[in-house]
Amino acid sequence: MTDPVIEVRDLSFRYPGAARDTLRNVNLTIERGGFVAIVGGNGSGKTTLCKTFNGLVPHYWSGEFAGAVVVSRQDTWASSVARLSWTVGYVYQDFQNQLVRPTVRDEVGFGPINFGFDDHAVRTAEALEAVGISHLADRFVWQLSGGQAHRVALASVLALRPEVIVVDEPVAELDPVAAHDVYECLTTLNRERGITVITIEHHAEFIAQYARSVLLMSDGAPVWHLPAREALARSGELAEHGIPAPQVVDALSRMGIDDVARGVTEAADLLRASCIEARDPAAPILAPQEQQRRVVAEARSVTHGFRSVSGEIEPVIRDLDLKLHEGDRVAFIGGNGAGKTTLMRLFAGIQVPRSGDLFLTGENTRSKRAGRLAERAAYLYQHPERMFLKPSVRDDVELFPRSRRDPETDEIVARILERVRLTDLADRDGRTLSGGQQRRATLAIGLAMRPDLLLLDEPTASLDVASRDDVTAMLTELSGQISCAVIATHDMHLVAEWASRVIALDGGRIIADCPPRELFADGALLEASRLVPPQVVQLGKELGMDPLPLTVAEFEAHLTTTGARA
Incomplete structure (x- = not known):
């Protein structure tokens, strides 16, 4: 028996002055407790569709609206954006602009206090705990890293205890470690609290690893809505819509393996089971010889920072020397x-x-206006x-x-x-x-x-x-x-x-x-820089490849079949 939390029926929408509909005859059902990745090319209608779930379309973004959107038995046309925010929490792509209060605690409690909930303090503490930022409660929001700020935006919508959370481009402005942290947090909320999670995503590797179903949008309408593994098996169709397969899926396909892997370890196991392993490269990959090249820009002992509310200078760049050369x-x-x-x-x-000097083609940047x-x-x-x-x-x-x-x-x-x-x-x-x-x-x-x-x-x-x-x-x-x-x-x-x-x-x-290859081979440096290498690099490391491949083509070139496939 199905339990839909969102039902979209014959929905069309056109922005004022637009020549054609942004959404066209959309029919869609999203089940309660799902984890849905909405994918498609830029301009396919993904964000506009999601804004119909919380009533921003048509109540804030007005236009020609036809059809119906029902969220947890509420018709969004007959409801208000404020009331729908109790049901649908929305973390925007530009999430920094959602933060309107000075401290983390103030921000997370802002919604419950404004709606007059007597238990606003309990809701605030609960939301902070849910996303693992209780220790940041008294921090000013401007002091936060991008990943921390994203979690604050997520906690602020969680404090209203929504049934659905929509996150637009969760990883767009985050370092790779923070990106995985956000998805792990969303997965926990989905599994342990039963919250329906909807993400708008371009990164196929996150879709493969975390989503349970995939909705493909094109030209304002759904193409299909399928379980994640079945969606990934349609890699050619996804590629036609600007979503090429994750690198592990592409690597398996190039080696003639039809199975779909949702992660690096699974892909490595499939390759080993098919008796495919790395071979010694025909020739070592050598770093290019360094030549004397013109210096385009140079930093000499540069230190810079910004004044905090306490009046002290917070350093951002510290005594840095760097030359950028022609051809770099x-x-x-x-x-x-x-x-x-x-x-x-x-x-x-x-x-x-604040101290030191920067030169552009030999001229000090202090000497001219920007x-x-x-x-x-x-x-x-x-x-x-x-x-x-x-x-x-x-x-x-x-x-x-x-x-x-x-x-x-x-x-x-x-x-x-x-x-x-x-x-x-x-x-x-x-x-x-x-x-x-x-x-x-x-x-x-x-x-x-x-x-x-x-x-x-x-x-x-x-x-x-x-x-x-x-x-x-x-x-x-x-x-x-x-x-x-x-x-x-x-x-x-x-x-x-x-x-x-x-x-x-x-x-x-x-x-x-x-060079990039040296970076990805250095585990300690990756950890210090909060980096996660591309999947093909991780897969090469899992299989013991040396040097590590930077592209799927390099990976394919250094694999060989050692026997009959299992």
């Missing part, structure tokens, strides 16, 4: 709060260090909406070359918009685009500036895998246009596939400067 493809990595973003902003000249330094270093923000200043994407992309009176502005803009697949959306306001489309638009803005040094803060966060691969390809192609590219990222796939040099930060200091 650099990844800044490290846990939330390690200093990655601050260091990038210092290199761009947006901030000047606007003039943009000709040498372009910084693309982690939150793309900050990059949109004009009424359309085209206007934003052409803003810099037009202000410099570049005679080739029209040709430059047209070529870049085509490359990032935004020509058809060029006349849209960038703030109205989906998260993935916004990321591509900010990359276009940076490319149009044609700087020596391009700095990108989390360039693949919130992108579907197809868009992420596009960004990776575009970054690879920049070698002829950009002298040096630097990313700050938690995306270990991007590090493995793109970076030539990885700089690990911890507490504002450099703890490693090495």
Whole structure:
């Protein structure tokens, strides 16, 4: 006997001014106690669908609404957003903006107090305990790491004791360890408290490891809703919708194994059972010979920090020396709060260090305003909406070359918009685009500036895998246009596939400067940097491969069948 907690019937919705429906004739049932991953390409309607569950659509985001959404026997059309928040807790992709009170305890208790619950103190303590942050109760929210802040946002909705929790892109802004921590927390809430968990997710490895069912969205409507293992078996269909298979599933498929693995250990067991093992590489993989190359940017004894409410300077970067060379493809990595973003902003000249000096192509960043330094270093923000200043994407992309009176502005803009697949959306306001489309638009803005040094803060966060691969390809192609590219990222796939040099930060200091393969082989360094390697690296380590593979293609090249398959 079924027990639906959410029923969607003949639902269609169109935003004001939109040319077509964002949701089209959606029919869907989600069972109570499920753990559902909603997947699909950017713009497929995932977030809009979830906003119908808590009434934001149509009560806050108005538009043409047809059909019905019933949540725990409440018709969302006839209910209010406030009342539905007791039933559906929503943790947004930009969860930092959900935190409105000064301390963690104040934040978590905010909802119960405002709704007048007499047991608000009990609810607050219960929610803090449920997500494992009771020890942070008196901490100011601005002192928290990204992972801690995400748990506070989760606790704040738990305090209302909802039956359903929706989490939009749980891992988008978190370091890899924090990302797994959040999913472990959601799994505990699902299994031990019976809360229905719905995540909007692009990362197939998290879907494989944690979800119990998968809902594939495309063009505003469900394609199918299947148990997780059955969904993963449709890897080709998922790939067509921008969700390539997890690396372990891809690796098994390339070796002719039809079974689906939901994790690294399971995949390794299947390979061993099929008599497949690592062989010695034909030739060692050697690090490239270091050559004398032009220094594009340099930090000399740089220290920087910010003033706390007590008036003291809290150090973020500590006595740091670093040279970035022409041809470098650099990844800044490290846990939330390690200093990655601050260091990038210092290199761009947006901030000047409290002590020490930074040089761009030999010129001290203290000598010019940030606007003039943009000709040498372009910084693309982690939150793309900050990059949109004009009424359309085209206007934003052409803003810099037009202000410099570049005679080739029209040709430059047209070529870049085509490359990032935004020509058809060029006349849209960038703030109205989906998260993935916004990321591509900010990359276009940076490319149009044609700087020596391009700095990108989390360039693949919130992108579907197809868009992420596009960004990776575009970054690879920049070698002829950009002298040096630097990313700050938690995306270990991007590090493995793109970076030539990885700089690990911890507490504002450099703890490693090495190639990706060396990074992933160092367990102590991975732990210190709060990193989880890509699945294919973990699988190679499980099978004793040396050197470790960085891609599935490398993994496949170093496997051999030793006998008849079981």
